[in-house]
Amino acid sequence: MSQNIYDNEIFFIEYMKLRNEKSYNDLLEQPEINKLLPDIKGKTILDIGCGYGHNSLLFAQNGAKKVIGIDISQKMLEVAKKESCHPCIEYRQMDMSEILALTQKFDMVYSSLAFHYAENFQKLIKDVYDLLNKGGYLIYSQEHPIVTATMDCKGHHNLDENGNFVSYTFSDYAKSGQRVGTWFVDGVINYHRSMGEIVSTLAHTGFMITDMIEPTPEAWALEEKPDLMKEFIKPTFLIIKARKSEFSCDC
């Protein structure tokens, strides 16, 4: 079971405030992950960690036949049901460790910035694989392994004498497992996994990886937030697209 930090009162209030300004997600992660979307007209989609439901709504508005949005947070789902309501969308409170309770199959499993909360990555990827139709896609983003690596969560950028970002310092990259840090509140739990662990887990489960993106800002995003230049020093996000083969590959 993942931690339900989004139902923490203080966390939720602070997280909601993020919506008043363009976030890293808006400027970096969302533009890049959306480029990977296949044609979703008539498709069935599972949105894991759907939050406010803005992606579920996007899929429904673009012709998806059915979208199931799950999230562990009741508070997030209340916002989703109010702001991202659509006849093709069903919102359910569910932890991502329990998705096998869903009885239907999907053409796409999508997840924006939730998988780093999953304790058992191997099980999650296997469950997603089992829920996908043949030829179906997994498209997901997570915090970049370089960011989740450092044991005390104190990976940090370094500045030169003029206050410009010049480098990034991290540690513990090869030590897979839980990290407890602070994001609005203390005790926020993430799980770190190396690139090797992520890629090999997907491949050994049977997925064909078709794309890996470590987003950098486009010109319009840099204009909005010049600090995004530091994405060229080290990436913040990792985005992966993988496919379940249409036939039984000998691989």
Add this chain to the structure above:
Amino acid sequence: MSQNIYDNEIFFIEYMKLRNEKSYNDLLEQPEINKLLPDIKGKTILDIGCGYGHNSLLFAQNGAKKVIGIDISQKMLEVAKKESCHPCIEYRQMDMSEILALTQKFDMVYSSLAFHYAENFQKLIKDVYDLLNKGGYLIYSQEHPIVTATMDCKGHHNLDENGNFVSYTFSDYAKSGQRVGTWFVDGVINYHRSMGEIVSTLAHTGFMITDMIEPTPEAWALEEKPDLMKEFIKPTFLIIKARKSEFSCDC
């Protein structure tokens, strides 16, 4: 065309000296890459950047039908022909940008720590793909992208007050391209590519990635060289195994 630094007199003498002690390659890279080898009995193998030929010899001694070992360095090949001679092995002086000059196909293309010297990675991967039989494997290692990233090649470990390694500082991860550094001599040219660029290039060419390893030392290696503890801070090598599909996958 890659730089031919191994034929530099000073570089070659210094590089030869490495053989007197167990190197990072012996302790970290070779044990892990060898775990990925398929059954090579009766197979045809291309060894890109074969150096002294110790891997080509290993393949021949384990029953490979034919091994072609190529290297850009005449000096390295002279050692290979003397020390790693075998009736099934043919050594040729050839840059890895010119492998399409080979007229036969291979069951496996292997390369240990050479691909970071390739200027045009996309062409190299496409050429390897074209040279492989269906179902054939590419197994290769390179310097890890976190190591090749920093523009002035000055990525570095940081020490605590007791002289223990505690973290690693790097920069320029998202800036793909040439890096000029020092390794025995000045002016050694590598090419940096991000994980995203590497994985997506392999996938878009048609390869199915089956394994990715960022080696960490086993107990016996740590005993030999306790400093290898710093591999848990950041990896030195990246190893990838990928396969050319046996049939035309729709992916």
